[in-house]
Amino acid sequence: MQNKSLKDWFIERKKQQKLARPKDVEIDDRVGELWVKCYNCGLQIPKKEFEANENVCPECDYHFRINARTRINQLFDENSFSELFTNIKPTDPFSFVDTQSYKSRIEVAQEKTKLNDAVICGKAKIDGYKLLAAVMDFDFMGGSMGSVVGEKVTLLLEKALETKLPVLVITASGGARMQESALSLMQMAKTSLAVSKLNDAGVLYMTLLTEPTFGGVTASFGTIGDIIIAEKGARIGFAGRRVIEGTIRQKLPEDFQTAEYLLKYGQVDVVARRQELRSILSKFLAIHSK
Amino acid sequence: MVLDFEKQVSEIENKIYELKQMSQNSGLDLSSEIKILESQAYEYKCELYANLKPFQKMQIARHTNRPNFLDYVNLIAEDFIELHGDRHGADDRAMIGGVCHIGEKSVMLVGTQKGKNTKENLEYNFGMPQPEGYRKALRLFEHANRFNLPIITLIDTPGAYPGIKAEQTNQGEAIAFNLKEMGKLKVPIVAIITGEGCSGGALGIGVANKVLMLEHAYYTVISPEGCASILWRDVTKAEEASEALKITACDLLKYKIIDDVIKEPLGGAHMDYNETAKNMKDMILRSLSEFDKMKGEQIVQHRYNKFRKMGVFI
Ligand SMILES: [Zn+2]
Numbered sequence: 336m337q338n339k340s341l342k343d344w345f346i347e348r349k350k351q352q353k354l355a356r357p358k359d360v361e362i363d364d365r366v367g368e369l370w371v372k373c374y375n376c377g378l379q380i381p382k383k384e385f386e387a388n389e390n391v392c393p394e395c396d397y398h399f400r401i402n403a404r405t406r407i408n409q410l411f412d413e414n415s416f417s418e419l420f421t422n423i424k425p426t427d428p429f430s431f432v433d434t435q436s437y438k439s440r441i442e443v444a445q446e447k448t449k450l451n452d453a454v455i456c457g458k459a460k461i462d463g464y465k466l467l468a469a470v471m472d473f474d475f476m477g478g479s480m481g482s483v484v485g486e487k488v489t490l491l492l493e494k495a496l497e498t499k500l501p502v503l504v505i506t507a508s509g510g511a512r513m514q515e516s517a518l519s520l521m522q523m524a525k526t527s528l529a530v531s532k533l534n535d536a537g538v539l540y541m542t543l544l545t546e547p548t549f550g551g552v553t554a555s556f557g558t559i560g561d562i563i564i565a566e567k568g569a570r571i572g573f574a575g576r577r578v579i580e581g582t583i584r585q586k587l588p589e590d591f592q593t594a595e596y597l598l599k600y601g602q603v604d605v606v607a608r609r610q611e612l613r614s615i616l617s618k619f620l621a622i623h624s625k
Numbered sequence: 626m627v628l629d630f631e632k633q634v635s636e637i638e639n640k641i642y643e644l645k646q647m648s649q650n651s652g653l654d655l656s657s658e659i660k661i662l663e664s665q666a667y668e669y670k671c672e673l674y675a676n677l678k679p680f681q682k683m684q685i686a687r688h689t690n691r692p693n694f695l696d697y698v699n700l701i702a703e704d705f706i707e708l709h710g711d712r713h714g715a716d717d718r719a720m721i722g723g724v725c726h727i728g729e730k731s732v733m734l735v736g737t738q739k740g741k742n743t744k745e746n747l748e749y750n751f752g753m754p755q756p757e758g759y760r761k762a763l764r765l766f767e768h769a770n771r772f773n774l775p776i777i778t779l780i781d782t783p784g785a786y787p788g789i790k791a792e793q794t795n796q797g798e799a800i801a802f803n804l805k806e807m808g809k810l811k812v813p814i815v816a817i818i819t820g821e822g823c824s825g826g827a828l829g830i831g832v833a834n835k836v837l838m839l840e841h842a843y844y845t846v847i848s849p850e851g852c853a854s855i856l857w858r859d860v861t862k863a864e865e866a867s868e869a870l871k872i873t874a875c876d877l878l879k880y881k882i883i884d885d886v887i888k889e890p891l892g893g894a895h896m897d898y899n900e901t902a903k904n905m906k907d908m909i910l911r912s913l914s915e916f917d918k919m920k921g922e923q924i925v926q927h928r929y930n931k932f933r934k935m936g937v938f939i
Contacts, residue, residue, distance in 0.1 A: 423938050423939075424938060424939045425938055425939075426937055426938055426939045428880070428937040429869070429870075429871050431869050432869060433852075433856035433857055433865075433866075433869065434856065434857055434858075482935075482936035482937050482938045483936075483938050485935075485936050486936050486938055489933070511824070511846045511847070513846060513847055513852050513855065513856060513870070514856075515846075515937075516845065516846055516869075516870045516871050516872070517844060517845060517846055517870075517871065517872075517877055517880070517882045518880065518882070518935060518936060518937060519846050520824065520825070520828055520845070520846040521828075521882060521932060521935040521936070522935070522936060523801075523804060523825060523828060524804050524828060524831075524832045524932045524935075525932045525933060525935055525936065527801055527804035527805040527808065527832075528804070528805070528808040528832070528928070528929050528932055528933070530805050531805045531806065531808035531809050532808070532929070534805070534809075535809070550825070551824075551825060551846070553797030553798075553801070554785075554796070554797040554798075554800040554801050554804075554825040554829075555800075555801050555804060555825075556801070557797070557801070558795070558797050558798040558801045558802075559798070559801045559802060559804075559805050572792055572797070573785070573787070573791070573792060573795075573796040573797035573800075573825075574785075574787030574788075574791070574792065574796070578787045578851075579787045579788060579789065579792070582786075582787050582788060583787075583788050583789065585789075587789065588789075591789070591792070592792060600793045600794070600795070601795075602795050602798065
């Protein structure tokens with residue numbers, strides 16, 4: 336119902352824009368407050384409609400990156416999410432300073448996102464099916480994995496081992512958190528070892544790779560799901576584009592490291608549009624619930 | 626190859642050499658002068674190598690004459706037979722492994738291999754494995770698991786190879802899968818960072834019960850150059866990054882990321898291969914003996930607990 340009215344609205348609006356250009360600047364007013372501009376096709380979308388469409392452009396289907404809270408609201412049954420491990424916070428074990436101190440980077444990120452660190456864990460439901468979920472947030476220091484992300488994901492996996500509930504980890508990460516040096520590297524081992532215990536116990540472990548997922552998360556819990564789903568258009572890879580270009584000194588294919596590219600090379604089970612995720616996950620949960 | 630900070634040492638050593646030549650040619654007895662200079666050089670060297678900065682250690686770790694995997698195979702292993710290939714179409718030369726004896730023990734020995742010149746470096750891809758290298762390593766680990774052979778891994782890599790084909794064949798998954806599957810192995814694993822231990826590419830064969838480092842090796846989540854170019858946006862800040870990242874054996878021992886440090890001869894491993902190898906072999910055998918009485922399940926749990934503890938938060 337909403338989609339239909341939205342479509343009508345766009346046709347109407349396009350006409351208006353055409354008529355208005357270039358004199359009428361009124362249309363571009365208050366962009367960012369009430370309007371969202373699509374990065375991909377440039378269309379201006381009223382924020383309310385955009386949010387009703389799960390932050391996907393209704394015109395070109397461009398999937399906007401979303402933060403962890405938005406993801407939780409969109410994906411899980413209403414009011415089903417109850418957060419776990421809320422009191423674990425980052426610290427600065429190495430007194431790391433680059434152009435800024437790690438301490439101040441943490442403070443800025445916490446202020447900006449209202450999160451303790453780059454992941455939210457909790458119990459949730461999809462179509463009534465219970466599961467344990469970890470949702471990463473790219474807005475918190477690029478979703479980087481340090482001790483807190485590693486610990487919370489591991490605690491969640493251990494809880495799954497204990498309760499036999501299926502797990503879904505939704506990734507969005509630039510990689511390991513350099514400011515925690517080797518400790519962040521070790522989180523890759525810690526989380527992957529926890530997944531190995533789930534394998535032995537036959538507990539379903541699913542990952543949903545979203546824009547963007549790289550480095551230490553790709554090379555640990557992100558790519559060892561029993562089921563791996565990639566969200567449409569997401570960029571996913573091990574090494575970053577610039578690193579690869581710098582090493583091999585040749586141009587990379589247009590669709591390199593996109594969800595669709597990964598599907599072509601056999602790296603993910605499913606590529607899904609955001610609007611399809613609930614129904615796909617619900618089916619996976621039903622089929623594996625014995 | 627003389628490193629920058631070694632110049633002073635090499636100047637004194639040149640002087641000693643000159644004096645010796647002079648004494649020989651002229652018949653003059655300069656032995657007392659030579660002796661004084663030699664002891665000065667030794668003292669200077671001891672102090673220099675005891676107080677190396679992370680960036681200096683990195684240069685030693687990357688020294689072209691530093692012993693590589695096959696050197697260690699020759700020096701610490703007997704009856705080594707290389708086991709080739711991942712069984713899926715590739716035999717990555719950057720990752721080499723095989724069965725052998727070390728002392729009385731039958732073991733699986735696997736490691737990354739670097740070259741010492743351009744030709745060798747091309748053959749071994751500068752010690753940067755492709756996904757098939759990690760998959761070959763896992764094949765060998767699983768073989769070891771079936772036949773109860775302890776696993777020794779020697780790590781010296783600037784990282785897993787970043788390239789188009791490596792991404793197509795799933796470099797991230799190849800490493801992640803190793804981390805996960807190494808968690809299931811019921812034989813003891815000893816990993817040794819012998820030179821460079823960079824990021825996931827190093828960890829991909831490093832999920833061990835005992836993690837050891839050579840004295841001047843370094844182990845890090847990202848190369849100091851990579852870190853500098855991302856955080857400082859300036860690759861010339863690599864020296865600062867090398868300090869901030871706490872990459873040395875000494876630092877990592879303090880933070881319990883590694884379990885022990887293997888001593889190198891004065892001046893670094895390349896100064897005396899035999900001594901380095903002897904120290905390494907002793908430490909391997911000592912480490913393995915700790916697991917002699919452990920059952921498979923205990924070994925699995927020991928490894929889990931070791932990594933489970935890592936992480937600092939409030
Ligand atoms: Zn659009």
